[in-house]
Amino acid sequence: MAEEKPNLRWEAEKGLLKKNPVFVILLGLCPFLAISKSVEDAIGMTLAFGFVLLGTCLVTSLIRRWVPRDVRIPMFVVIIASFVTITELIVRAYSPTLREHLGIFLPLITVNCIVLGRVEAFSSKRSVLESLADAIGMTAGFGLAIISISFIRELLGTGGIKFFGYSFTIFGQPASGFLLSPGGFLVMGGILALLKKLGVI
Amino acid sequence: MKILKPVLALTLTCIVWGLILGYVHRITESKIAEAERKEREKMIAEIFPGCSFEEENSIFYCFQNNRLVGKAVEVETKGYGGTMRVLVGINADNTVRGVRVLSHNETRGIGSRATEPSFLSQFENLGKEQLAFKPQGQVEAITGATISSRAILEAVKRALEYG
Numbered sequence: 421m422a423e424e425k426p427n428l429r430w431e432a433e434k435g436l437l438k439k440n441p442v443f444v445i446l447l448g449l450c451p452f453l454a455i456s457k458s459v460e461d462a463i464g465m466t467l468a469f470g471f472v473l474l475g476t477c478l479v480t481s482l483i484r485r486w487v488p489r490d491v492r493i494p495m496f497v498v499i500i501a502s503f504v505t506i507t508e509l510i511v512r513a514y515s516p517t518l519r520e521h522l523g524i525f526l527p528l529i530t531v532n533c534i535v536l537g538r539v540e541a542f543s544s545k546r547s548v549l550e551s552l553a554d555a556i557g558m559t560a561g562f563g564l565a566i567i568s569i570s571f572i573r574e575l576l577g578t579g580g581i582k583f584f585g586y587s588f589t590i591f592g593q594p595a596s597g598f599l600l601s602p603g604g605f606l607v608m609g610g611i612l613a614l615l616k617k618l619g620v621i
Numbered sequence: 622m623k624i625l626k627p628v629l630a631l632t633l634t635c636i637v638w639g640l641i642l643g644y645v646h647r648i649t650e651s652k653i654a655e656a657e658r659k660e661r662e663k664m665i666a667e668i669f670p671g672c673s674f675e676e677e678n679s680i681f682y683c684f685q686n687n688r689l690v691g692k693a694v695e696v697e698t699k700g701y702g703g704t705m706r707v708l709v710g711i712n713a714d715n716t717v718r719g720v721r722v723l724s725h726n727e728t729r730g731i732g733s734r735a736t737e738p739s740f741l742s743q744f745e746n747l748g749k750e751q752l753a754f755k756p757q758g759q760v761e762a763i764t765g766a767t768i769s770s771r772a773i774l775e776a777v778k779r780a781l782e783y784g
Contacts, residue, residue, distance in 0.1 A: 457729045491627040495634045502638040506645050513652035516660060523702075523726045578730045596765065599730040 428553045435557025437620055442565035443612060444621050447533040451525045452566060453604035459583055462570035463563075464518045465525070468507050470559035472529050474552065475503040477543035481551035484544050496539045497530070504530045534562065572607050573598045661708065661723065665693045668710035668719035683710075691718050694783055698776035701768040702726035705736075709780035717744045717752075720777055725769075732769035740770065744777055752778050 441447055455465045479499050480487075487495055508526050511519045519526065529535065538558055543551035574581055577598035580589035597603045615621045665674060665681055672683040672690060681693040691712045698705050705725040710718035722736040734740060743760055744752075751759040752774065762770035 461729070486630065488627040488630050491631045494631055498631075498634050498638055502642055505642055509645055509649040509653070513649040513656060516656045520724055521729075574730075596731055599728065 428549060431550050431553035432557040435554065435559070435561035436564060437561070440561040440565060440621065441534045441537075441558050442562060443615060445534070445537070447537055448535075449608075451528050451532060452569075453601055453608070455522065455525050456566050456570040456573055456604060457577065457599050458521075458574045459567060459570050459581060461521045462566040464515075464522055466559065466563035466566060468511065468522065468526060469529060469532070469534075469562055470555075471507050472500065472503045473535055473538065473559055474555045475506075476500050476535060476539055477551040477555040478548065480539045481543040481546060481548045484546075487544065492544065493536075493540070496536060496544070500535050500539070501530045534558065569604070569607050569611060572611075573603060576607075577603065661695070664708050664721040664723065665710070668693060668708070668721065689713060694780045695723065696776040696780045696783070698772045698779070700725055700727050700735075700772040701732045701766075702728060705769075705772055705776070707773060707776035707780075709777050711781060712746075715781060716746055716748045717777060717781070720744045720773065722773070727766075727769045732766045734763050735766050735769035735773055741773070744773075749778075749781050752781070 435441065437443075439445060442449070442452055451465075455461050476496070476499055480496055504527060507529070508519070511522070511526065538554060542554050546554070571581070575590065576595050578596070579591045579594035580587060595603075598607065612621075665683070666672070669683040669685075669691060672685045674681045674683045674693070676682075679695060682689060683691050683693065691710060693708055693710045696707050696709060698707055703726045705727070706723035708721045708723050710720070712718045720741040722741070725733070725736050727733045727736060740763055747759055754760050754762050754770075754774065760770075760774055762774075
């Protein structure tokens with residue numbers, strides 16, 4: 421079987437905008453909306469998510485020739501869950517504050533459809549390098565989406581931004597509804613509409 | 622046997638990852654326990670500055686110059702987002718010395734305001750009878766975060782009764 425020449429640059433770039441996992445593929449929105457309330461948490465979530473996605477894509481791509489079709493999903497889920505558990509243990513050991521902020525959504529990365537989606541659709545069929553490029557791109561896209569949305573939500577919802585000890589306040593009468601899920605949907609819809617209008621996605 | 626291959630593959634995956642997880646657990650276990658202990662000790666030291674303390678049945682007795690000045694009790698309570706762990710420092714005369722939240726899952730920016738010093742400092746020096754929301758008591762609940770406020774109040778009440 422003649423494999424196409426892998427285009428690593430495209431695989432890494434597509435996740436950022438053209439196939440952004442949140443804005444275009446619209447996957448994993450539940451934890452996404454729950455975490456995108458503060459920029460700090462969003463960065464923590466991106467790191468945890470990126471670690472799980474990179475690890476899982478690497479392993480599934482390595483073992484892709486030995487995975488029987490019938491049990492591929494359970495095998496992928498075992499691998500994803502293991503990486504999530506490893507992440508959780510490490511975060512609890514080294515950054516209890518981050519663990520406190522991410523709460524239940526850290527273990528819930530296991531059932532995040534973006535991860536299983538990338539494994540099933542991409543890394544279980546492609547070479548290791550392509551899979552890693554794809555995972556990096558998807559993480560960047562996820563990070564871009566969650567950090568931009570959480571910036572808007574935190575700004576409108578609390579009136580300022582708190583960022584690793586630094587904080588500033590712009591206005592004193594925040595609309596705390598932006599911190600709730602409906603506010604998340606509003607911001608998300610607004611950004612989607614804007615990006616569509618501009619023709620970015 | 623066609624069935625054998627998937628069964629073997631899945632079993633092998635589980636065994637390998639089980640082993641890896643066991644290993645990671647073993648190397649992080651002590652770190653995690655230490656991080657939790659440090660967090661608690663830091664908060665007790667905030668409530669009782671300059672004290673040494675001894676643990677007995679998960680109550681921390683705090684001594685200053687070998688004299689018992691109070692104790693710290695950890696109470697679990699139910700907030701808006703699930704379990705909250707609240708640390709309550711109690712003076713020897715059974716009034717509140719200070720309150721700290723060890724862990725919580727309240728909504729950031731809304732319920733979480735009830736875990737911040739501006740709310741928690743109200744409890745300082747209150748006795749059992751004053752532990753109620755205004756006008757019956759001395760505690761001002763946070764608008765929009767009634768459930769979280771009540772959870773903390775209940776925790777402090779329970780800590781006083783318990784001790």
